[in-house]
Amino acid sequence: MEVGMSTNVAHIIDRKGGEVVTIGPAATLAKAAALLAEHNIGAVVVSRDGTTVDGILSERDIVRQFASTDGVGTGSVSVSTAMTTGVHTATPAATIDELVQIMTTGRFRHVPIVDGGALVGIVSIGDVVKSRMDELQTEAESLQEYVTGTSY
Ligand code: AMP
Numbered sequence: 001m002e003v004g005m006s007t008n009v010a011h012i013i014d015r016k017g018g019e020v021v022t023i024g025p026a027a028t029l030a031k032a033a034a035l036l037a038e039h040n041i042g043a044v045v046v047s048r049d050g051t052t053v054d055g056i057l058s059e060r061d062i063v064r065q066f067a068s069t070d071g072v073g074t075g076s077v078s079v080s081t082a083m084t085t086g087v088h089t090a091t092p093a094a095t096i097d098e099l100v101q102i103m104t105t106g107r108f109r110h111v112p113i114v115d116g117g118a119l120v121g122i123v124s125i126g127d128v129v130k131s132r133m134d135e136l137q138t139e140a141e142s143l144q145e146y147v148t149g150t151s152y
Pocket of ligand 1: 043
Protein backbone atom coordinates (compact mmCIF):
# COMPACT_ATOMS: atom_id res chain seq x y z
CA MET A 1 0.00 0.00 0.00
CA GLU A 2 1.24 3.51 -0.80
CA VAL A 3 1.84 6.02 1.95
CA GLY A 4 -1.16 8.29 2.38
CA MET A 5 -3.54 5.96 0.56
CA SER A 6 -6.50 5.59 2.86
CA THR A 7 -7.96 2.19 3.57
CA ASN A 8 -11.66 1.76 3.05
CA VAL A 9 -14.12 -0.82 4.26
CA ALA A 10 -13.68 -2.97 1.13
CA HIS A 11 -9.98 -3.41 2.00
CA ILE A 12 -10.87 -4.65 5.48
CA ILE A 13 -13.49 -7.07 4.14
CA ASP A 14 -11.02 -8.36 1.53
CA ARG A 15 -8.50 -9.07 4.26
CA LYS A 16 -10.74 -10.59 6.92
CA GLY A 17 -13.39 -12.13 4.66
CA GLY A 18 -17.09 -11.46 4.35
CA GLU A 19 -18.37 -14.13 6.70
CA VAL A 20 -21.00 -12.73 9.05
CA VAL A 21 -22.49 -14.74 11.89
CA THR A 22 -26.26 -14.24 11.83
CA ILE A 23 -29.16 -15.45 13.93
CA GLY A 24 -32.92 -15.46 13.39
CA PRO A 25 -35.14 -13.14 15.47
CA ALA A 26 -37.08 -16.05 17.00
CA ALA A 27 -33.96 -17.76 18.38
CA THR A 28 -33.30 -17.55 22.12
CA LEU A 29 -30.67 -15.52 23.93
CA ALA A 30 -29.16 -18.83 25.10
CA LYS A 31 -28.57 -19.74 21.45
CA ALA A 32 -27.19 -16.25 20.73
CA ALA A 33 -24.80 -16.41 23.70
CA ALA A 34 -23.60 -19.83 22.52
CA LEU A 35 -22.93 -18.40 19.03
CA LEU A 36 -20.99 -15.44 20.43
CA ALA A 37 -18.88 -17.79 22.56
CA GLU A 38 -18.35 -20.33 19.75
CA HIS A 39 -17.13 -17.67 17.30
CA ASN A 40 -15.38 -15.53 19.91
CA ILE A 41 -17.25 -12.41 18.76
CA GLY A 42 -19.18 -9.59 20.45
CA ALA A 43 -22.24 -9.24 18.23
CA VAL A 44 -24.41 -11.13 15.77
CA VAL A 45 -26.48 -9.65 13.00
CA VAL A 46 -30.14 -10.60 13.30
CA SER A 47 -31.52 -11.72 9.97
CA ARG A 48 -34.44 -13.84 8.84
CA ASP A 49 -32.78 -14.84 5.58
CA GLY A 50 -29.05 -14.39 6.23
CA THR A 51 -28.91 -11.44 3.83
CA THR A 52 -31.24 -8.71 5.11
CA VAL A 53 -30.32 -6.87 8.32
CA ASP A 54 -33.30 -6.99 10.72
CA GLY A 55 -31.35 -6.05 13.83
CA ILE A 56 -28.14 -6.49 15.77
CA LEU A 57 -27.61 -8.23 19.09
CA SER A 58 -24.43 -7.59 21.03
CA GLU A 59 -23.20 -9.01 24.31
CA ARG A 60 -24.32 -5.70 25.86
CA ASP A 61 -27.96 -6.41 24.93
CA ILE A 62 -27.74 -9.80 26.63
CA VAL A 63 -26.23 -8.22 29.76
CA ARG A 64 -28.99 -5.57 29.77
CA GLN A 65 -31.67 -8.25 29.47
CA PHE A 66 -30.02 -10.25 32.24
CA ALA A 67 -29.89 -7.16 34.51
CA SER A 68 -33.54 -6.28 33.90
CA THR A 69 -34.77 -9.57 35.39
CA ASP A 70 -31.87 -10.51 37.69
CA GLY A 71 -31.11 -13.21 35.16
CA VAL A 72 -34.39 -15.05 35.63
CA GLY A 73 -35.43 -16.60 32.32
CA THR A 74 -32.86 -14.63 30.29
CA GLY A 75 -31.81 -17.66 28.27
CA SER A 76 -35.28 -18.25 26.91
CA VAL A 77 -36.01 -14.63 25.94
CA SER A 78 -36.18 -14.19 22.15
CA VAL A 79 -33.47 -12.39 20.22
CA SER A 80 -36.10 -10.00 18.80
CA THR A 81 -36.95 -8.83 22.34
CA ALA A 82 -33.38 -7.83 23.18
CA MET A 83 -31.94 -6.77 19.82
CA THR A 84 -31.44 -3.24 18.52
CA THR A 85 -33.42 -2.34 15.41
CA GLY A 86 -32.59 0.69 13.29
CA VAL A 87 -29.11 -0.66 12.66
CA HIS A 88 -26.45 1.73 11.37
CA THR A 89 -24.77 0.15 8.37
CA ALA A 90 -22.12 1.23 5.87
CA THR A 91 -21.22 0.26 2.31
CA PRO A 92 -17.90 -1.24 1.18
CA ALA A 93 -17.00 2.19 -0.25
CA ALA A 94 -17.11 3.90 3.16
CA THR A 95 -13.81 5.15 4.53
CA ILE A 96 -12.39 4.10 7.87
CA ASP A 97 -12.85 7.69 9.09
CA GLU A 98 -16.57 7.43 8.31
CA LEU A 99 -16.82 4.15 10.22
CA VAL A 100 -15.04 5.64 13.23
CA GLN A 101 -17.50 8.55 13.09
CA ILE A 102 -20.49 6.17 13.01
CA MET A 103 -19.13 4.10 15.91
CA THR A 104 -18.19 7.12 18.02
CA THR A 105 -21.48 8.96 17.50
CA GLY A 106 -23.61 5.84 18.04
CA ARG A 107 -21.41 4.46 20.88
CA PHE A 108 -21.27 0.96 19.44
CA ARG A 109 -18.43 -1.25 18.25
CA HIS A 110 -19.93 -3.07 15.26
CA VAL A 111 -21.08 -1.90 11.83
CA PRO A 112 -22.64 -4.37 9.37
CA ILE A 113 -21.58 -3.74 5.77
CA VAL A 114 -24.36 -3.80 3.22
CA ASP A 115 -24.10 -3.68 -0.56
CA GLY A 116 -27.25 -3.36 -2.66
CA GLY A 117 -29.38 -4.38 0.33
CA ALA A 118 -27.35 -7.54 1.03
CA LEU A 119 -25.10 -8.18 4.00
CA VAL A 120 -21.51 -8.55 2.77
CA GLY A 121 -19.48 -8.23 5.97
CA ILE A 122 -19.17 -6.72 9.41
CA VAL A 123 -16.49 -4.43 10.80
CA SER A 124 -15.74 -4.25 14.50
CA ILE A 125 -13.77 -1.62 16.37
CA GLY A 126 -11.02 -4.24 16.67
CA ASP A 127 -10.82 -4.46 12.85
CA VAL A 128 -10.60 -0.66 12.65
CA VAL A 129 -7.77 -0.52 15.19
CA LYS A 130 -5.90 -3.31 13.36
CA SER A 131 -6.29 -1.52 10.05
CA ARG A 132 -4.96 1.74 11.54
CA MET A 133 -2.00 -0.09 13.09
CA ASP A 134 -1.17 -1.75 9.75
CA GLU A 135 -1.35 1.63 7.99
CA LEU A 136 0.94 3.24 10.55
CA GLN A 137 3.40 0.35 10.25
CA THR A 138 3.45 0.65 6.45
CA GLU A 139 3.95 4.40 6.64
CA ALA A 140 6.74 4.05 9.20
CA GLU A 141 8.53 1.50 7.01
CA SER A 142 8.18 3.67 3.90
CA LEU A 143 9.53 6.71 5.71
CA GLN A 144 12.40 4.65 7.13
CA GLU A 145 13.17 3.42 3.64
CA TYR A 146 13.02 6.97 2.27
CA VAL A 147 15.35 8.33 4.95
CA THR A 148 17.88 5.50 5.09
CA GLY A 149 17.51 3.84 1.70
CA THR A 150 16.89 0.54 3.49
CA SER A 151 14.10 -1.52 2.00
CA TYR A 152 12.06 -4.12 3.90
P1 AMP B 1 -21.60 -2.89 20.83
O1 AMP B 1 -20.78 -1.77 21.38
O2 AMP B 1 -21.44 -3.04 19.35
O3 AMP B 1 -21.41 -4.17 21.58
O4 AMP B 1 -23.16 -2.50 21.00
C1 AMP B 1 -23.65 -1.62 21.98
C2 AMP B 1 -25.14 -1.39 21.73
O5 AMP B 1 -25.33 -0.80 20.43
C3 AMP B 1 -26.00 -2.65 21.72
O6 AMP B 1 -27.28 -2.30 22.22
C4 AMP B 1 -26.12 -3.03 20.25
O7 AMP B 1 -27.30 -3.72 19.91
C5 AMP B 1 -26.12 -1.66 19.60
N1 AMP B 1 -25.46 -1.68 18.29
C6 AMP B 1 -24.31 -2.32 17.96
N2 AMP B 1 -23.99 -2.09 16.70
C7 AMP B 1 -24.94 -1.29 16.18
C8 AMP B 1 -25.17 -0.70 14.91
N3 AMP B 1 -24.33 -0.86 13.87
N4 AMP B 1 -26.30 0.07 14.76
C9 AMP B 1 -27.16 0.27 15.79
N5 AMP B 1 -26.99 -0.25 17.01
C10 AMP B 1 -25.89 -1.03 17.21
